[in-house]
Amino acid sequence: MKPQHDEQALLEGLAASDRKAVETLYRDNFNMVQTLIINNNGSSDDAKDIFQEAMIVLYEKVRSGTFELNCQVKTFVYSVSRRLWLKRLQQQNRYSSPGDSMENVVAVEEDLEQHEQRNAEFDMMENAINHLGEPCKSLLEAYYLQKQNMQVIAANFGYTNADNAKNQKYKCLMRLKKIFFAQYKNGNGDG
Amino acid sequence: MDDIKILDAVESYIRGEMKPDERLQFENLRKTNSELDQLVVEHTLFLQQLNHFGDRKDFKASLNTIHIDLTEQGKIDSMRLKGKAKVVYLWKRYKRVAAIAASIAGITTLVISAIIGVLTSKPDDNVQQMSRELQVIKKEQKDQKADVNNLKDQINTDKKEAKKTIQFKSGGTGFLIDGKGYLVTNAHIIRNSKNIAVFNNKGEEFNAVLIQTDIARDIAILKIIDKSYKPMLSLPYGISKTASDVAEPIYTLGYPRNDIVYSEGYLSARTGFNGDTLSCQLGIAANRGNSGGPVFNHNGEVIGIISTKETESEGVAFAIQSKFIFDAIDQLKKGDTAYQSLKLTSKSSVRGMNKQQQVQKIQDYVFMVKGD
Numbered sequence: 131m132k133p134q135h136d137e138q139a140l141l142e143g144l145a146a147s148d149r150k151a152v153e154t155l156y157r158d159n160f161n162m163v164q165t166l167i168i169n170n171n172g173s174s175d176d177a178k179d180i181f182q183e184a185m186i187v188l189y190e191k192v193r194s195g196t197f198e199l200n201c202q203v204k205t206f207v208y209s210v211s212r213r214l215w216l217k218r219l220q221q222q223n224r225y226s227s228p229g230d231s232m233e234n235v236v237a238v239e240e241d242l243e244q245h246e247q248r249n250a251e252f253d254m255m256e257n258a259i260n261h262l263g264e265p266c267k268s269l270l271e272a273y274y275l276q277k278q279n280m281q282v283i284a285a286n287f288g289y290t291n292a293d294n295a296k297n298q299k300y301k302c303l304m305r306l307k308k309i310f311f312a313q314y315k316n317g318n319g320d321g
Numbered sequence: 322m323d324d325i326k327i328l329d330a331v332e333s334y335i336r337g338e339m340k341p342d343e344r345l346q347f348e349n350l351r352k353t354n355s356e357l358d359q360l361v362v363e364h365t366l367f368l369q370q371l372n373h374f375g376d377r378k379d380f381k382a383s384l385n386t387i388h389i390d391l392t393e394q395g396k397i398d399s400m401r402l403k404g405k406a407k408v409v410y411l412w413k414r415y416k417r418v419a420a421i422a423a424s425i426a427g428i429t430t431l432v433i434s435a436i437i438g439v440l441t442s443k444p445d446d447n448v449q450q451m452s453r454e455l456q457v458i459k460k461e462q463k464d465q466k467a468d469v470n471n472l473k474d475q476i477n478t479d480k481k482e483a484k485k486t487i488q489f490k491s492g493g494t495g496f497l498i499d500g501k502g503y504l505v506t507n508a509h510i511i512r513n514s515k516n517i518a519v520f521n522n523k524g525e526e527f528n529a530v531l532i533q534t535d536i537a538r539d540i541a542i543l544k545i546i547d548k549s550y551k552p553m554l555s556l557p558y559g560i561s562k563t564a565s566d567v568a569e570p571i572y573t574l575g576y577p578r579n580d581i582v583y584s585e586g587y588l589s590a591r592t593g594f595n596g597d598t599l600s601c602q603l604g605i606a607a608n609r610g611n612s613g614g615p616v617f618n619h620n621g622e623v624i625g626i627i628s629t630k631e632t633e634s635e636g637v638a639f640a641i642q643s644k645f646i647f648d649a650i651d652q653l654k655k656g657d658t659a660y661q662s663l664k665l666t667s668k669s670s671v672r673g674m675n676k677q678q679q680v681q682k683i684q685d686y687v688f689m690v691k692g693d
Contacts, residue, residue, distance in 0.1 A: 147380060149387075156387045160397045182384045189380050190373075248373065255374040274368070275375035300325045307367055314370075 266302035489691035494575040494614035500553035502545035506613035514692025559669040575614030576689035607638040621671035
């Protein structure tokens with residue numbers, strides 16, 4: 131069992147997307163989740179999916195800054211994975227109750243609700259960006275996601291100057307916002 | 322201010338890149354201009370979403386690379402299950418299905434054995450009776466064999482005289498279906514005949530035996546047993562498996578008298594007398610001796626066997642459809658394995674020739690059939 135402060139450091143590394151920290155977390159927890167999934171009607175591909183989703187839950191939780199470590203990381207990851215897998219089993223209609231209900235799990239319902247919400251938002255954004263088409267998609271990704279400089283973008287995309295690129299980026303952004311908010315309002319209205 | 326500049330300002334405000342005095346100015350503007358305020362709120366949300374999206378995408382990608390790296394380094398269990406793990410996995414996954422299948426199999430076995438048990442309540446008595454009966458039958462058979470042998474001896478001694486003194490009472494036509502000496506004719510021609518002889522168009526006589534009859538369809542299969550018969554390698558005509566079309570021109574060769582006679586006509590109907598579906602109706606001049614003769618279409622394929630004629634009107638005859646020849650052969654093969662080598666062809670080598678040439682080739686394969 132690791133001392134508490136080690137885990138705190140790991141989580142800080144995770145929040146900063148530090149490769150070393152993520153790798154350590156991955157190595158320490160993956161086999162445990164894989165065993166859980168395979169013992170409950172899953173394949174190793176399922177295990178990979180579920181584990182990575184649990185890692186995303188953890189990642190977004192630490193990034194939101196509201197994460198208080200009131201249990202071990204292992205326990206948290208295990209609980210989230212278990213919940214996610216149960217849900218998937220229910221969706222696929224081959225539900226069989228894992229026989230290990232006495233194991234050490236924590237309540238993660240609230241985290242998963244937030245996660246669902248973020249999943250929906252992620253899908254909306256992905257959908258909207260995929261609807262844009264080129265060159266808008268690459269242009270916006272370069273500026274907003276990769277945070278590239280307007281001059282660099284203009285050079286890379288073959289615009290005569292940064293102003294032209296900015297003009298184009300503005301048009302693309304307006305389209306993206308339109309598509310995204312159309313879905314976003316619909317989605318929230320339904321919810 | 323145009324829209325692009327407004328957006329730029331909003332973005333740098335959200336990112337906190339404005340200088341303090343600019344920021345103050347912008348915030349004042351925001352208070353007075355509700356449209357700008359709205360835009361700031363909306364764009365803040367949007368950028369937040371976009372950042373979340375980007376973060377998660379990057380994180381997912383890094384998780385994937387880490388997964389692959391760690392797998393390669395062997396620090397986590399490999400992606401593909403090997404050996405025992407795979408067996409365990411498959412067993413876990415399918416154990417329920419296997420259990421259901423096994424129990425169904427078990428129940429079925431029990432039910433079947435129960436049924437068998439009920440149906441064969443007193444097997445011993447029956448078996449004993451049967452075996453006793455078998456003994457009786459065996460004895461009878463022995464006696465019969467002795468009788469037959471006696472008769473055979475008698476026949477053998479009388480054979481030469483017998484051959485000369487046979488008085489043939491019925492006659493008709495037959496044709497080869499296999500070069501080894503198998504002929505098809507009508508069953509009614511040789512009904513009740515003890516001796517059968519066939520004659521080719523040169524007048525040569527061969528002894529034949531009946532090996533298969535189908536009274537209902539009026540088909541008989543004969544085999545030439547005479548040693549003087551020389552097997553023919555292949556037949557110039559094939560035997561059609563399919564029904565022919567009405568109005569198709571047809572012709573036949575037969576022995577209404579001692580010479581081979583050609584006559585031609587057409588297929589008038591696909592059914593025979595009174596709608597009989599086994600046969601078909603021909604418009605052809607046929608006489609008594611034409612019975613058992615082959616009916617050829619213009620390709621030289623056998624489409625039927627002439628069997629009967631209508632007594633009330635002239636020029637109407639009926640033929641058995643050729644596909645029943647195949648049925649008769651199948652029956653024959655089922656009954657006796659000695660005839661497995663018998664083969665019918667459906668390809669006709671005289672196809673494309675004119676009538677004279679066809680008849681020239683075919684006439685050697687059409688025989689007169691006589692029985693006493």
